[in-house]
């Protein structure tokens with residue numbers, strides 16, 4: 764492992780509040796031994812790109828519509844990641860399907876944030892507000908967020924960090940989503956990224972050990 768800072772790519776598709784949390788954490792010196800080198804969006808015109816520009820971070824669009832298949836899009840993504848010598852890929856609200864070629868190059872080096880306590884309310888159809896609708900309909904008393912390594916199977920890679928919040932009696936999906944973002948996601952994602960960049964995540968099967 765080289766001594767230089769780990770180079771991070773953040774993949775986005777939308778508003779980018781999790782990207783903003785990473786940018787702010789970096790500004791406070793909390794991404795130890797890492798730097799955000801590029802922001803890649805799967806769609807043009809999203810606000811996450813403005814956040815990257817405002818922070819002076821290199822950014823680009825890989826529009827899924829310009830590729831004939833998920834495989835072709837993934838190939839272009841991998842090429843871009845290699846071009847920027849990326850060590851860690853962070854999916855922060857990235858809504859596009861990628862294929863196994865990414866994980867062959869970036870084995871245990873792609874992480875994602877999911878707005879529920881995996882293995883609850885995850886997998887197919889569990890994205891955006893649907894996750895919180897499912898949690899409220901099930902009647903759980905806590906929910907939260909999970910940062911995990913991404914593998915080929917959706918939402919089932921090794922778990923890095925989780926944090927819970929209470930579900931309140933009058934919660935709407937929007938209110939629960941907001942509470943989970945503020946109290947869990949915006950803290951956990953920068954923490955997990957910093958741990959990775961310090962070489963403090965050891966993966967054994969599906970268990971992630973956090974090294975001192």
Ligand code: GRF
Nearest residue numbers: 777778779780781856876878
């Ligand atoms: C977050 O809720 C995240 O957990 C999920 O997608 C949402 C992205 O929001 N994977 P933002 O673009 O970071 O604001």
